[in-house]
Amino acid sequence: MRRGCRNFSGGESMSDLPITYRGVVYPWQCDHMGHLNVMWYVGKFDEATWQYFAMLGLSPSFLREQNRGMAAVQQNITYKRELRAGDVVAVRSGVLEIKEKAIRFFHEMLNEETGEVSAISEMTAVHLDTVRRKSCPFPTQFVERAGQAVVKRTSEAR
Numbered sequence: 055m056r057r058g059c060r061n062f063s064g065g066e067s068m069s070d071l072p073i074t075y076r077g078v079v080y081p082w083q084c085d086h087m088g089h090l091n092v093m094w095y096v097g098k099f100d101e102a103t104w105q106y107f108a109m110l111g112l113s114p115s116f117l118r119e120q121n122r123g124m125a126a127v128q129q130n131i132t133y134k135r136e137l138r139a140g141d142v143v144a145v146r147s148g149v150l151e152i153k154e155k156a157i158r159f160f161h162e163m164l165n166e167e168t169g170e171v172s173a174i175s176e177m178t179a180v181h182l183d184t185v186r187r188k189s190c191p192f193p194t195q196f197v198e199r200a201g202q203a204v205v206k207r208t209s210e211a212r
Contacts, residue, residue: 075102075145079137090137099175102145111196121185128178135172142166152200155189156180
């Protein structure tokens with residue numbers, strides 16, 4: 055489903071995407087070379103994921119009350135620029151594709167001082183019935199909101 059598809063190669067820019075995480079790189083998150091360790095990229099992207107799902111209608115209360123959950127089934131991260139202790143970061147997120155039971159989306163982590171993209175995470179997640187332990191359809195409202203948020207990424211935006 056690609057309703058409301060936006061293309062970010064023309065008049066719009068990635069800065070039009072919602073910010074789903076803001077934070078800082080702490081010294082204890084850095085590896086022996088002084089760079090943000092890969093495990094912390096994953097953690098920051100995870101926090102952005104839950105913020106984004108809530109923005110689209112999958113709130114923590116909905117998931118708990120309806121016995122629903124989400125499972126990541128694929129995640130690919132591209133590291134573009136190193137982050138160091140003290141760097142202030144933001145993550146912007148967008149939907150690439152929405153299906154009945156699965157969503158494919160991405161996050162871009164930016165160094166807020168320089169504006170450079172530090173890393174990109176592309177993920178696929180499946181909606182679950184936590185009692186039956188099986189995939190299940192997303193709520194209609196979520197599919198509609200996610201469909202309106204679909205963006206077409208160009209090679210420049212990756």
